[in-house]
Amino acid sequence: MQIFICPFCGPREESEFHYGGDAGNARPEGADVPAERWGDYLYMRNNPKGAAREVWVHMACGEFFVMERDSVGHTVTATHALTDGKHPE
Amino acid sequence: MTRRYSAFSLFKEGLAGQTGWEPAWRSPAPRKTYDAIIIGGGGHGLATAYYLARTHGIANVAVLEKGWIGGGNTGRNTTVVRSNYYYPESVALYGLAHRLYEGLAKELNYNIMLSQRGMISLCHSMIEMEIAARTVNAMQINGTDAELYSVEDVRRVAPIFNFSPAARFPVFGGVWQGRAGTARHDAVAWGYARAANSLGVDIIQNCEVTDFIVAGGRCRGVETTRGEMRAERIGMAVAGHSSVLAAKAGFRLPINSYALQACVSEPVKPILDTVVLSPGTGVYVSQSDKGEIVIGGALDRIPSYGQRGNLPTLEGVIAGLLEMFPAFGQLKLMRQWAGIVDVVPDSSPIIGESPLPGLFLNCGWGTGGFKAIPAGGTLLAHLLATGRHNDISRPFDLDRFVTGKLIDEAAGSGIAH
Secondary structure, three states: EEEEEEOEEEEEEEEEEEEEEEOOOOOOOOOOOHHHHHHHHHEEEEOOOEEEEEEEEEEOOEEEEEEEEEOOOOOOOOOEEEEOOOOOO | EEOOOOOHHHHHHOOOOOOOEEEOOOOOOOOOOOEEEOOOOOOOHHHHHHHHHEEEEOOOOEEOOOOOOOOHHHHHHOOEOOOOOOHHHHHHHHHHHHHHHHHHHHHHHOOOOOOOOEEEEEEOOHHHHHHHHHHHHHHOOOOOOOOEHHOOOOOOHHHOOOOOOOOOOOOEEEEOOOEEOOOHHHHHHHHHHHHHHHHEEEEEEEEEEOEEEEOEOOOOOOEOOOEEEEOEEEEEOOHHHHHHHHHHOOOOEEOEEEEEEEEEEEOOOOOOOOEEEEOOEEEEEEEEEOOEEEEEEEEEEEEEOOOOOOOHHHHHHHHHHHHOOOHHHHEEEEEEEEEEEEEOOOOOOEEEOOOOOOOEEEEEOOOHHHHHHHHHHHHHHHHHOOOHHHHHHHHOOOOHHHOOOOOOOOHHOOOOO
């Protein structure tokens, strides 16, 4: 069992966490967003091999946060709260 | 030299000490230009090369494989062949593959060991039985074979299931597809490789694509670890690594890569002669011709390129298996492994031209690529030869993620991939 670190609750088992998509995938705003932009936001993914920046949710506390990890070796290098000012997107 | 496989050639080679067989495929040096290049020497890539040569007469083709052919997902799946889908588009696609599989051993002169032992998708509640009746109706209307099975029918095809009144997952019945079954996965890759090679296709192993050559807004070739190769039509069938190559070509795909695990037990005498799928427990299981119990289950919960999988998902799969088949608790697990699968939001594949003209996609099969190999090969070959879709591949184009015309088989047939 891998241990992830929730920025709010500390180290917890991976089964308490749920993957939430690419970090920085901002929802388009406004009434005249073209279909291509909606398709890009809703469906297209970076899906990197190696260093990844992703949003995860700790299901026990309900908080979303950013996790930086390696998608091959599964090493987690950092986790940040979305509200710590480091994520202007 | 002995080229064809037959009872007579086996006998002749037996007398000659097995010295006359020729290699099943050559290992040629790469040429500078080809009519078409296919990236990925798995089942889909090799099938594409075969149909390009056989159906369309285009044999000046290279298949580029970064490792060894059939060493990726083709060698890592659980060998199930079926076409039990919900939407007409999907039945047309997987039905094409299923029909081609039925004639493949004869066509390729290679025994792919297709064993149509039938498959039961189990229902564990009355509500699931309602959905099963809907699925059976849809499959029959779409022209594929399906029957709604009762508890007694399930008892007949899988007597070792846990039918106890205290079972945590009681059986109410299920969806039966009698033409479903298993095939020897390596033989599918090797059979297509041998047939494509004999038509003149170059199979180039240990050749990784490192970049694309783009000129005049079109893909004109590839840079590889074995030099530059050019072609006006390039196909890509690289399963879990589709996003990695797409990034090199300058676009993104609607794909997340996940590890999908499988495992096999020690071989035992015949005890299970059908394929059992239980969406409720997240497990599917069959017995190989060698006697091993072959077990598969849900995707890992973490997007990953690590070809080994992680423990929580495997624990869940084994727990579900032992609830359904308590007798399997006596077995030892021999091996566990994982393949990297390319999961698409609507659980249907992507077949069509990529945003880079001249580069064509065959990807997004998720957990179900093996059963679709003959269709994936036929359709990508058609795209490469003509530059256009045929009726079966058109609905699976990448443009559905802009138009919103998704083919959501996760909702339709309850298939997880």
